[in-house]
Amino acid sequence: MQRWGKKFSASPHLDRPASPSCPDRELLALCRTSIMPNRRLLLVATVAIALTAGRRAIASTPVGLDMEGMDRSVRPGDDFYAFANGTWQRAATIPPDRAWTGAPITMQDRTAADIRSIIQNAASRPGSRMGDLYASYIDQSTITAHGLAKLRPWLNQVAAAADHSRLAAVMGRLAPYDVGGLFAIGIGEDDKAPGAMVVTIKQGGLVLPGRDLYLAGGGASVRLSAYRSYLERILTLSGVDTALDRADAIVAFETALAQVHRAPSDARNADASYNAYTVTDLEREARGFDWRSWLGAMKLDGRPRYIVAQPDALAGEAAVWARTPIRVLQDYLRVRVLTTYARYLPPAFADARFALFGTALAGTAEQPPRWRQGVSLVTNLLGDDVGRAYVAAHLTPEARGQAARLVKNIVAALDAKLAAAAWMTPTTRIRARAKLAQTRLKIGYPDRWPAGAQVPIARDDLIGNVARLNAARFADLVARLDRPIDRDAWVAPVTVPNAFASAGANEIILPAAILQPPLFDPKADAAVNYARIGATVAHELCHLFDDQGRKYDEHGALRDWWTQADVEAFQQRERALIAQASSYEPLKDVPVNGALTIGENIADLAGLEVAYAAFRNLPASARPMLDGMTADQRFFIAWAQAWRSAYREPFLRTLLQSDAHAPGRERALTVRNMDAWYAAFGSAAEGRLFLPEHERVRFW
Ligand SMILES: [Zn+2]
Known part of the structure; x- marks a missing residue:
């Protein structure tokens, strides 16, 4: 077991990490991975990671971690978030046009810049829908x-x-x-x-x-x-x-x-x-x-x-x-x-x-x-027009294939967890594994792009354009009421740097925009990739087994398929995690709403457990010591750095009252439920975050 203290010799660092992110909502740029709780194409009236397992030589510096952003004067066990991010946090400035900053914003900015050049190119051609709307x-x-x-x-x-x-x-x-x-x-x-x-x-x-x-x-x-x-x-x-x-x-x-x-x-x-x-x-x-x-x-x-x-x-x-x-x-x-x-x-x-x-x-x-x-x-x-052009420019078939292999490793790790979950009765366990086996994995982009609504777009009629495009989308949804369901259709745009799960459709979606550095980087250390895109994929899969997702069977039907004993065992874990989240106070008068954020917190914790297991399944050669740090230490630090964030106070307040996700810092701290985290940092992990074994929550 390694002690953290002696291994962090200073080393130059280059890379800037990021984390799961999600699109601006209608009104607020609340973000981070989200779930579509069922397969509904929700039309809510307005306001409303490593891949490189041992195949290539690994440099002596762990690519993907921000070593300089850490604060090694903090003990990991006292405040793991500050240990991983303290120096970054003190220097973080929020741009004047942003409500918060953090790794997801970096991804959003890059995606927006990529899309901007696509649109501006299109605009130079007369009659381009994207160009004319822009x-x-x-x-x-x-x-x-x-x-x-x-x-x-x-x-x-x-x-x-x-x-x-x-x-x-x-x-x-x-x-x-x-x-x-x-x-x-x-x-x-x-x-x-x-x-x-x-x-x-x-x-x-x-x-x-x-x-x-x-x-x-x-x-x-x-x-x-x-x-x-x-x-x-x-x-x-x-x-x-x-x-x-x-x-x-x-x-x-x-x-x-x-x-x-x-x-x-x-x-x-x-x-x-x-x-x-x-x-x-x-x-x-x-x-x-x-x-x-x-x-x-x-x-x-x-x-x-x-x-x-x-x-x-x-x-x-x-x-x-x-x-x-x-x-x-x-x-x-x-x-x-x-x-x-x-x-x-x-x-x-x-x-x-x-x-x-x-x-x-x-x-x-x-x-x-x-x-x-x-x-x-x-x-x-015009999500499909933009998406098609974005994929052509920014996601190669090779990268998509690599992502698919990673997803397969994560699925295998979750399946092994389900097979081994001692608290599950045998019948429920069989059904759970059948459900996972049938989960549709949508990666990168759809195999077939929809035709898209052919509505007139005029350069001098913005409101008309917006109204016609909205109406066409609504009409398309209404028409679907009487058509067979297209299982291959995507309900999420490929240009969103986020991931999605739908228990009702029994599927997860990883849009092209999330398959980019630093979440998914073929050059990065495997520990970093598994802790980021790997944990993101596992997070989404675990939504299919969170407090609500678990109620849907392998066909996506909402019905009771768990035995009472299984439900009780699951809910006992749920209650413990609700209490844990509710004990955090990001603002001194506003705690995290443990009940509102339970689905996300289950997905975070269970997802991290699964991603870690998948990481440990890699050959030892893919998990070397680098720069004095064990692979496990880098895994957990990469996770915590993915959640670095700085919020404006009013935004944080609004988020705490309305968002199903807890703030980044609190999400990072779920490591304290994992035995492997304590093992990775040894006695340094026995600080204020310490949980005795019987208080650690374990799902799978
Ligand atoms: Zn989620």
């Missing part, structure tokens, strides 16, 4: 000249809807354009009837990310005031008088919705979220909302059944809607239209939106450069 976003003088004119027809429809039923219909007509309404809608495979498509209706209606921002006191009320100011500003800009009073009424309406919402930690329960309703059931159980008008306007009426995710919340929301004066509801929907499209309106609108979502909620001082916002828009709306 040009329409960059041309701010035309945007300013149009003012609100392009949205006027929608705003007029809202103003003309004189009663609740008519307004419900208008809300339905606007949903295909990505304008959020009272509820969120999903169209995807039926959790309990694989092969059939179904419409899911979820709680919704909140513009701020999550009910806690409306209900909690303290910092939340500051942010609610910022929201009120935003509403007043945006209403005034749109020509409304008495905007302040009207903003207050909208805040009161949304707060009433928040009061009937299920807590996000409850809302993720897969069993409780599956309730089959007919439209008559909806009318009876959630009175006060004109379901038929709303569904009919989206062409989603006449379906034999709908899956209602949170029945009590839907009933509560319908009642709030019914008792709210029509004028308030009209203002609310007007604001939803303006908020969705603010980025495509004259600068005053975009600035108001940024002041809320960028500054008040995330602490960011400056808007991202226009080109990056344009790249993000084109990537989002």
Whole structure:
């Protein structure tokens, strides 16, 4: 067993690591690996690693680790995150247009720059869809000249809807354009009837990310005031008088919705979220909302059944809607239209939106450069066009093949873990292994690219472009309701440097953009690669066996296939991990929400266990001592460096209240559950992070 102390002789270091990352969300750049909890192609109405095993000579310096970023004055066992990242952390600066920084941002930036040159190349050819859409976003003088004119027809429809039923219909007509309404809608495979498509209706209606921002006191009320100011500003800009009073009424309406919402930690329960309703059931159980008008306007009426995710919340929301004066509801929907499209309106609108979502909620001082916002828009709306070009330029078939071999090693390690899990009963174990054997592994890019919507794109009509592309996407989803399911289709864009899992589809997706350095680097030390892309792959696979994912069988059907004894053994581990996460306080008044983050925390810990096992399966020649460090030490340091991050305080606060992922530092610390980590660092690991063996959580 090696002691850490003597082996870290200073050595020059070159490489900059990164970590799992994920795309900017609609409103906030919250990020890191995420899960799609079921196979739904969620259409939520707006706001909403080594490979080189021994084949090549390994240099004496461990490529991929940032040795200079460590702080060796900290004992690993006291604060492993600071030990791995302390020097980096002290020097970290957050760019003025970012809410946080860390390895994922590095990856996002590189991907955005790559896509920028693809788009700019395309723009030089007349008639290029990517180029024309990008040009329409960059041309701010035309945007300013149009003012609100392009949205006027929608705003007029809202103003003309004189009663609740008519307004419900208008809300339905606007949903295909990505304008959020009272509820969120999903169209995807039926959790309990694989092969059939179904419409899911979820709680919704909140513009701020999550009910806690409306209900909690303290910092939340500051942010609610910022929201009120935003509403007043945006209403005034749109020509409304008495905007302040009207903003207050909208805040009161949304707060009433928040009061009937299920807590996000409850809302993720897969069993409780599956309730089959007919439209008559909806009318009876959630009175006060004109379901038929709303569904009919989206062409989603006449379906034999709908899956209602949170029945009590839907009933509560319908009642709030019914008792709210029509004028308030009209203002609310007007604001939803303006908020969705603010980025495509004259600068005053975009600035108001940024002041809320960028500054008040995330602490960011400056808007991202226009080109990056344009790249993000084109990537989002023309994902397949961009993706195809990106893959051609940035992912070779050889690299994809190499990634596939790594994935195979990870799958084999998880299978061995399942086979050996002593707490599982034999029948459940057999089914679990069968499930893993049938998991679809989507790596890099789809074998067949979809044709893509052929909608007209005009260089001088940004809002028209966005509206048409959104509508085409919605229409495509609606059409899928009556088509056989295409198992080869990808629900995640290949240009997102992130990874995904879907328990309902029993698949994982590793987009091309995550298969790049430093997450995946053929030249890097195997320890580094296994701790990064390896742990990422294993994280996603373990989502298929997390607190919700485990409920889906090998066909992706949501049904009870575990014995009671297995469930109890699993939940005992779950409870321990919830308590552990809840004990962390990233901000002194806001702890990690252990219940909300449990799925991610299981995937992190179980994934790291699996990646480590796969790493240990490599021949010893692939795991040499380098620069005085054992391979195991480098593995764990590489993991912790992947999670390095610095947050602006408002962003961290918002993240803690609404994101299913814990902050980077706390994610890195899950090493303290692993015997191998204690072994790697010897007595140096026996510090403040020390857990006696019986308190360490082990899944597989
Ligand atoms: Zn995850």
